[in-house]
Amino acid sequence: xxxxxxQIDKVRRVFETKKGPFCALEEISLxxxxxxxxxxxxxxxxxxxxxxxxxxxxxxxxxxxxxxANREVTGPGPDRGVVFQNHSLLPWLTCxxxxxxxxxxxxGATERxxxxxxxxxxxxxxxxxxxxxxxxxxxxxxxxxxxxxIARALSIEPKVLLLDEPFGxxxxxxxxxxxxxxxxxxxxxxxxxxxVTHDVDEAVLLSDRVVMMTNGxxxxxxxxxAIDLPRPRERLALAGHRRYVALRAELLEFLYRKQMREAx
Amino acid sequence: xxxxxxxxxxxKPIPLAPAPVEADALRPAVDQPKAAPEPPxxxxxxxxxxxxxxxxxxxxxxxxxxxxELLSKAGGQLPGPLSTWxxxxxxxxxxxxxxxxxxQGIGWNVLTSLARVGIGFGAAAVVGIPLGFMxxxxxxLSDMAAPIISILKPVSPLAWLPIGLMVFKAANPAAIYxxxxxxxxxxxxxxxxxxxQIPQDYLNVARVLKLxxxxxxxxxxxPAVLPYxxxxxxxxxxxxxxxxxxxxxLTGGIGIGFWVWDEWNNLxxxxxxxxxxxxxxVGLVLEQTMIxxxxxxxxx
Numbered sequence: 001x002x003x004x005x006x007q008i009d010k011v012r013r014v015f016e017t018k019k020g021p022f023c024a025l026e027e028i029s030l031x032x033x034x035x036x037x038x039x040x041x042x043x044x045x046x047x048x049x050x051x052x053x054x055x056x057x058x059x060x061x062x063x064x065x066x067x068x069a070n071r072e073v074t075g076p077g078p079d080r081g082v083v084f085q086n087h088s089l090l091p092w093l094t095c096x097x098x099x100x101x102x103x104x105x106x107x108g109a110t111e112r113x114x115x116x117x118x119x120x121x122x123x124x125x126x127x128x129x130x131x132x133x134x135x136x137x138x139x140x141x142x143x144x145x146x147x148x149x150i151a152r153a154l155s156i157e158p159k160v161l162l163l164d165e166p167f168g169x170x171x172x173x174x175x176x177x178x179x180x181x182x183x184x185x186x187x188x189x190x191x192x193x194x195x196v197t198h199d200v201d202e203a204v205l206l207s208d209r210v211v212m213m214t215n216g217x218x219x220x221x222x223x224x225x226a227i228d229l230p231r232p233r234e235r236l237a238l239a240g241h242r243r244y245v246a247l248r249a250e251l252l253e254f255l256y257r258k259q260m261r262e263a264x
Numbered sequence: 265x266x267x268x269x270x271x272x273x274x275x276k277p278i279p280l281a282p283a284p285v286e287a288d289a290l291r292p293a294v295d296q297p298k299a300a301p302e303p304p305x306x307x308x309x310x311x312x313x314x315x316x317x318x319x320x321x322x323x324x325x326x327x328x329x330x331x332x333e334l335l336s337k338a339g340g341q342l343p344g345p346l347s348t349w350x351x352x353x354x355x356x357x358x359x360x361x362x363x364x365x366x367x368q369g370i371g372w373n374v375l376t377s378l379a380r381v382g383i384g385f386g387a388a389a390v391v392g393i394p395l396g397f398m399x400x401x402x403x404x405l406s407d408m409a410a411p412i413i414s415i416l417k418p419v420s421p422l423a424w425l426p427i428g429l430m431v432f433k434a435a436n437p438a439a440i441y442x443x444x445x446x447x448x449x450x451x452x453x454x455x456x457x458x459x460x461q462i463p464q465d466y467l468n469v470a471r472v473l474k475l476x477x478x479x480x481x482x483x484x485x486x487p488a489v490l491p492y493x494x495x496x497x498x499x500x501x502x503x504x505x506x507x508x509x510x511x512x513x514l515t516g517g518i519g520i521g522f523w524v525w526d527e528w529n530n531l532x533x534x535x536x537x538x539x540x541x542x543x544x545x546v547g548l549v550l551e552q553t554m555i556x557x558x559x560x561x562x563x564x
Contacts, residue, residue: 056472057471057472058468058471058472075471076471076472076474077472077474078472078473078474080472082468082472084465084468084469086465088465088466088468088469090466090469090483090484090487092487092488093483101473101475101479101483102473105473105474105475105479106473156473
């Protein structure tokens with residue numbers, strides 16, 4: 001059970017387009033352990049976000065199914081926390097209210113008001129934004145918005161955290177900072193994570209395993225790379241680490257030699 | 265300077281008579297990089313930025329009055345600004361008198377017109393906004409309503425007046441009904457567009473959290489559509505205020521539009537000009553109020 005906490009079982013996905021059916025994913029199978037951090041990496045258009053959306057329940061698989069803790073995923077639900085690429089905070093709600101909307105939905109029936117407020121406060125403090133809770137999204141930076149998104153996803157205590165290129169829209173320094181932050185948060189919460197990324201360093205730094213996907217259409221899992229670097233990981237110490245460099249090289253090899261994009 | 269030379273390992277350049285500018289202005293910055301920011305070398309004396317912005321409209325108004333004066337002097341029966349002003353002072357010194365049904369102060373006339381606009385427009389909001397939500401949300405309804413709206417929207421609202429008179433058999437409800445019709449379309453169309461413009465991201469948040477329909481409406485749909493709705497309301501009020509003057513000219517009774525027509529029959533041109541300005545100023549106030557409201561509810 002613990003080894004197959006999240007099961008992606010022979011998932012296929014075909015989109016109906018004007019030019020006929022388009023097969024985005026061709027039979028993807030993947031088991032993720034509880035507490036594991038798995039990254040999906042591949043060139044853009046390889047269907048990695050499609051796969052994440054299927055796990056989130058926002059898309060339905062054409063064939064195959066998703067099992068989370070042995071229960072089939074039939075639609076979206078708060079047992080999976082999703083962090084969207086572009087934060088998706090509601091601009092008319094403060095940071096506090098954005099998180100509260102999620103907390104209230106999941107715990108509102110069983111807990112008192114004060115307990116809900118406490119949960120929101122804790123989630124915001126986890127991402128170090130306790131001081132900004134009464135700010136509106138347009139009043140804070142892009143990195144802070146993304147942190148609120150993470151707080152919202154974690155506040156509902158999901159079984160699995162789904163990250164869709166969470167730092168893709170941020171500048172390099174902010175991205176590095178948030179990656180470090182995510183390492184700390186995941187260490188503290190022990191969350192199971194599935195993350196979509198196209199950033200090789202990000203994948204190696206954060207993951208236990210990196211799933212490399214072939215180019216679409218009909219994308220498959222190309223290779224799976226176990227990142228056997230000790231934790232806690234530290235960006236600067238790793239930069240010159242021999243194993244880190246080797247793993248990174250292996251990923252680059254896959255992406256830029258084996259899966260070269262034609263005339264990209 | 266010396267430090268730079270050493271780092272670059274080039275022979276120290278022989279300073280050619282150090283320029284006074286460098287000594288005064290640059291040296292402190294180089295030698296003490298962490299010194300407190302220097303005061304600016306000079307401050308350009310210039311008028312505050314708001315002055316031309318205040319002056320321009322005043323000049324525009326003054327030119328307008330001068331032009332008006334010239335036109336009235338050129339002959340014809342157009343009263344000049346000064347005689348109109350004296351007449352206006354008189355009219356506004358007692359805006360709320362009543363001497364029978366056809367002779368009431370300008371205040372009553374404006375208020376009556378505003379009341380008609382308020383009722384007709386309010387009814388249009390009550391009908392149009394929910395209709396707009398439904399048309400925006402359901403494709404089928406939208407396709408159903410599209411031909412009707414497309415055909416009726418360009419019709420001058422006054423064309424509806426005879427129908428109103430026929431149905432209600434009275435002038436006042438007919439005028440209100442015309443306001444209702446002309447306010448309805450912008451309200452429906454803008455609300456529907458707003459509903460269609462809601463970013464999928466927001467709806468995904470709702471789906472992931474499995475929010476209840478009520479929460480989706482109050483926390484996502486309504487706030488997302490509100491700015492569009494306010495635009496619809498603003499356009500509607502603008503059109504309604506335009507139309508009421510014309511409608512009242514036709515229906516008679518009391519109201520600023522009727523007042524204009526009545527003063528024309530009395531050949532009191534000063535009063536007509538006063539009415540034009542009054543209508544304009546009330547319209548401006550309505551518009552600005554709506555813009556303020558829109559700003560209050562716009563995000564980012």
